[in-house]
Amino acid sequence: MRCQPNSQPQVYNWLKNKQTCLLCDESTDGGNAICTSCEAELPWLGEHCQVCALPLPSHGLTCGACLRKPPSFTRVEAPWRYAFPVDSLITRFKHQAKWPMGRLLGELLSQHLQHAFDDGLSRPDWLLPVPLAEQRQRQRGFNQAALLTQWIAEPLQLPWQAHGLQRRIDTPAQQQLDAATRKRNLRRAFALSPAVPIDGLHLALVDDVLTTGATAESLARLLKKAGAARVDVYCLARTPKPGD
Structure with a gap:
């Protein structure tokens, strides 16, 4: 291969x-x-917020941020904390085009999701990869979220739409920004493809890492306003709070 x-x-x-x-x-x-x-x-996630998957010390809790202002997405599913060696594997996949690393993580994510479905997690109607701006995708050569979506869709037998979401504005890279700056970056950054019907559907966004949740929130809010009944987020890893 x-x-x-x-x-x-x-x-x-x-x-x-x-x-x-x-x-x-x-x-x-x-x-x-x-x-x-x-x-x-591997740094398995363990106990976490029931909504955003933020690592927490006890089972069955919801973090303070989700209690104060519930996000537009319903649930985040992630197998790991963003820590070694998963962080290194994601970086090599995403920035060095080491596709076998991403394929391995995608296979393990699909197994994690299957266990979650077996335990009662609702299966989505569609998977939607988080989009990259055209210029950034040309520079990188691929969208890592689209590849992950393909790799989990096949074993789980879930339909996916590669171009259901579009990134209209090439915002600055989000990795080193705080939550408020990330939110400002993402205003009006995304759009829906008119060819994708979503009214009344359960959708799941797919990405590599969830940090502040600003991207997921922006996309989930867009989808809910367009009529989606529920939006979940599937990702490889969840970052802990700074200092944890």
Whole structure:
């Protein structure tokens, strides 16, 4: 399988019987490209806010921010905290085009979601990747959220719409900004594709990391105003509060 968009592509055969762990290079004992020991040591999210998935010390709590002002999305599902080695894998996938890293995380996210569905989480009608501005996507060569959406849609047998959401304004990179600046950045940044019917549907946004939730809130609010019945967020990792 060709996994890199360059002249000398790094190749990882996802269908071979004996996988090699992408973290420690040992042989794996399952269908994913990660061994049992490395998978167990990933920074699993643990106890978290029932709405935004912010890491919390106890089970079944809702964080203060969601209590004070409930977000437009209903629930965030994320397997991990944004910590080593997941943060490194996401960075290498997103900024260095190491597609096997993203594919591994996408496979594990799909398994996490399947467990959540089995436990009663409502299945969405559509998956929608968080969009990139055209210039940024041309520079990067791909939209990591769209790839993740494809990789979780196939095993979960969920429909997805690659261009259901559009980014009209190329806002500055969000990573180093505080919550208030992120919100100002995102005003009028997004638009809906007129070809995508969403009235009365349950939708799920897909992205790599949820930090302040400003992007998810902006998109969920847009979708709810257009008639969506419910909006969830599926992502790889959730950042903790600064200092936690």
